[in-house]
Amino acid sequence: MKKIIPYELEVFTVFLTWIIVVTNTPVYSQNMLQVATKSVEKSIGNPAVRTLHISAEKADIELVAWDKPEISVVLELSSKHPDKATAVSDLNKFQYIAERSGKDYFLRNYILLKEGENKPVSNLKARYVIHLPAACAVDVKNTFGTILLKGLNNNLSLKADFCTTTLVDIQGKGMLATRFGDLKGKEISGSFSFASDHTNLRLEQISGAIKMDAVYGNVEIYPSIGLNSLTIQSKKAVITLLAKNWQLFDYNINGAYTTMKLPNGFKWKKNTADFKEAFFDRKQIANVQINTEFGDLTIK
Amino acid sequence: MTSESELIADCLLHDRTAQRLLYDRYKKSMYTLAYRITADFDDANDVLQDSFLEVFRHLDQFRGEATLGAWIKKIVIRKSTKKKRLVIWENIEDHSQESINWGESEINAAHLETAILSLPDGFRTIFVLAEVEGYTHKEIAVMMKISEGTSKSQLFHAKRKLRSMLTSG
Amino acid sequence: MKEINKEFLNKALTKLNIYEPGEQLWLQIQDNLNELPLQQATKNLAEYEPDDKIWALIEKEWSVSKSRKAMIWYAAATVLLASFLGLWLLLPAQSPEILISQQEIDSRLQAGKQAATDEQFDTLKTYCETETVVCDRPDFKQLTHEYETLRLASQQLQQAIGNYNTEPDLMRQLSALEQEKADILNKMAKLI
Numbered sequence: 001m002k003k004i005i006p007y008e009l010e011v012f013t014v015f016l017t018w019i020i021v022v023t024n025t026p027v028y029s030q031n032m033l034q035v036a037t038k039s040v041e042k043s044i045g046n047p048a049v050r051t052l053h054i055s056a057e058k059a060d061i062e063l064v065a066w067d068k069p070e071i072s073v074v075l076e077l078s079s080k081h082p083d084k085a086t087a088v089s090d091l092n093k094f095q096y097i098a099e100r101s102g103k104d105y106f107l108r109n110y111i112l113l114k115e116g117e118n119k120p121v122s123n124l125k126a127r128y129v130i131h132l133p134a135a136c137a138v139d140v141k142n143t144f145g146t147i148l149l150k151g152l153n154n155n156l157s158l159k160a161d162f163c164t165t166t167l168v169d170i171q172g173k174g175m176l177a178t179r180f181g182d183l184k185g186k187e188i189s190g191s192f193s194f195a196s197d198h199t200n201l202r203l204e205q206i207s208g209a210i211k212m213d214a215v216y217g218n219v220e221i222y223p224s225i226g227l228n229s230l231t232i233q234s235k236k237a238v239i240t241l242l243a244k245n246w247q248l249f250d251y252n253i254n255g256a257y258t259t260m261k262l263p264n265g266f267k268w269k270k271n272t273a274d275f276k277e278a279f280f281d282r283k284q285i286a287n288v289q290i291n292t293e294f295g296d297l298t299i300k
Numbered sequence: 301m302t303s304e305s306e307l308i309a310d311c312l313l314h315d316r317t318a319q320r321l322l323y324d325r326y327k328k329s330m331y332t333l334a335y336r337i338t339a340d341f342d343d344a345n346d347v348l349q350d351s352f353l354e355v356f357r358h359l360d361q362f363r364g365e366a367t368l369g370a371w372i373k374k375i376v377i378r379k380s381t382k383k384k385r386l387v388i389w390e391n392i393e394d395h396s397q398e399s400i401n402w403g404e405s406e407i408n409a410a411h412l413e414t415a416i417l418s419l420p421d422g423f424r425t426i427f428v429l430a431e432v433e434g435y436t437h438k439e440i441a442v443m444m445k446i447s448e449g450t451s452k453s454q455l456f457h458a459k460r461k462l463r464s465m466l467t468s469g
Numbered sequence: 470m471k472e473i474n475k476e477f478l479n480k481a482l483t484k485l486n487i488y489e490p491g492e493q494l495w496l497q498i499q500d501n502l503n504e505l506p507l508q509q510a511t512k513n514l515a516e517y518e519p520d521d522k523i524w525a526l527i528e529k530e531w532s533v534s535k536s537r538k539a540m541i542w543y544a545a546a547t548v549l550l551a552s553f554l555g556l557w558l559l560l561p562a563q564s565p566e567i568l569i570s571q572q573e574i575d576s577r578l579q580a581g582k583q584a585a586t587d588e589q590f591d592t593l594k595t596y597c598e599t600e601t602v603v604c605d606r607p608d609f610k611q612l613t614h615e616y617e618t619l620r621l622a623s624q625q626l627q628q629a630i631g632n633y634n635t636e637p638d639l640m641r642q643l644s645a646l647e648q649e650k651a652d653i654l655n656k657m658a659k660l661i
Binding site for chain 1 (some may be wrong): 565566568569571574619620622624626627631632634635638640642646
């Protein structure tokens with residue numbers, strides 16, 4: 001007797017196996033990411049917030065001043081993975097805090113793992129879009145993301161590691177510390193301290209009293225007429241000061257093991273291969289004090 | 301100079317001059333401590349105000365087990381860490397075999413100050429308490445409600461990060 | 470943990486700034502201290518006892534309107550309960566809604582495996598185990614230290630980039646770091 005049953009059984013077994021495998025294998029394209037996103041919107045009104053604190057990781061942060069008294073926050077958390085279920089599951093591990101404490105408001109994103117849960121494998125990202133009164137003080141910390149600050153005129157505290165930071169029309173006073181990444185500032189006016197480590201800094205139209213402590217990295221400064229004092233402490237950084245009317249400031253330059261290029265007009269107190277001291281003194285109100293170790297200094 | 305016990309006695313009588321004297325005696329060190337932990341002048345202002353109000357409200361509870369300054373300092377530390385909503389996760393690692401070299405030359409104090417203020421909140425707090433204020437890990441563990449091992453681990457990480465920020469010349 | 474040359478740290482710690490609060494802080498403390506007696510006094514305010522006649526009046530008033538009020542309360546409770554039930558059935562879950570979209574993976578934005586620079590650096594370090602004359606020079610040691618700083622930064626960046634990166638800025642930073650590492654390696658190679 002012909003044994004057709006075993007053959008059909010074999011075919012059926014293969015077919016059944018295929019069905020089981022296909023239905024149990026996560027079906028996703030390796031070229032497409034499934035992006036799971038959750039958003040929160042908040043409007044923070046009375047009583048007015050004195051300082052907004054943002055403690056973020058892997059976030060894109062935009063803080064733009066407006067003329068309304070309240071603060072508007074849109075916080076978007078996203079998780080990207082080729083598998084939708086994984087993206088959603090990792091998104092649930094991505095949490096935030098948005099709460100007031102007295103006159104301060106705190107925003108923070110973080111990863112929360114319940115007992116036994118694995119670390120997320122998706123690409124997690126937070127995005128903060130915030131509009132706030134210009135006079136609201138701001139304290140921002142972020143890593144591996146971008147930061148935009150625009151139109152603020154009060155106390156500013158910034159700590160940015162591996163971030164691309166942009167400051168536009170910033171007044172008042174502040175302390176900005178960066179590690180790696182880039183910082184571009186335009187129209188900065190007031191009393192500001194920059195502490196940069198391996199950061200590329202570019203500051204245009206800066207005025208007021210500026211202090212800078214740069215370790216490695218490139219620093220380009222374009223001062224404006226309103227600059228009262230600029231103090232730069234540099235270790236192995238490449239410093240370039242570009243000003244059409246550089247003669248509007250008095251200068252005191254001290255360099256150890258630094259390559260210096262200064263315009264004509266500077267007088268030298270010391271000019272050896274390793275140690276240089278130069279000054280430019282016209283009894284101006286505005287002065288520039290630069291101390292460098294290694295690295296380069298160019299004024300033009 | 302008024303003795304500590306005389307000062308306390310007058311403060312308990314709500315003598316405003318005595319209270320001002322006590323405040324002036326400790327304001328700099330406590331403000332500096334608050335600023336180092338919070339890394340923010342506004343927060344330090346709030347902490348100092350709250351701390352001294354608590355000092356004057358509860359001065360009758362000061363039993364003299366430690367100096368008045370030490371008692372006030374504990375209040376300032378508690379208020380400062382609360383202000384920063386500081387949470388230190390238990391994380392005990394063994395760093396006994398590791399070493400940190402602080403370089404071949406003097407460390408610039410201004411650079412050190414900037415570097416300390418740039419540390420993450422948890423690292424900075426433990427570093428300030430241990431290296432600036434001189435608390436033992438046992439004392440820090442009680443204050444911060446963590447284990448001694450975590451305090452040691454946090455201090456190691458703080459120092460390692462500080463060292464990397466203070467590259468020697 | 471062993472600390473070498475810790476005296477440099479200790480010395481710098483003694484030279485740290487001391488900060489002073491503004492004068493207005495004492496004024497604020499003083500204002501609060503001035504209010505303390507009032508706050509204390511409000512806690513100790515006297516309690517007064519009402520006349521018994523007042524309770525009799527209240528009781529009388531209450532029994533007249535009790536039945537009417539009861540009807541109103543029962544009606545209100547029913548309406549409230551029905552509203553809550555309706556809302557509970559209709560309202561979505563409290564946590565934010567999760568939206569799903571798609572994004573194409575750009576292979577150019579994905580971090581590769583260990584950089585060639587690191588392999589070359591490791592080769593140099595092996596060389597330095599036997600050839601110590603150059604490798605013990607301060608400038609060579611400084612370059613080594615700087616390379617290791619950049620290498621650590623690069624590792625941190627790679628970790629942040631992770632899998633499925635979509636941020637060009639992070640890759641730009643990584644490329645710049647790799648370039649700096651390559652520059653340092655070239656300088657080190659020239660010294661050997």
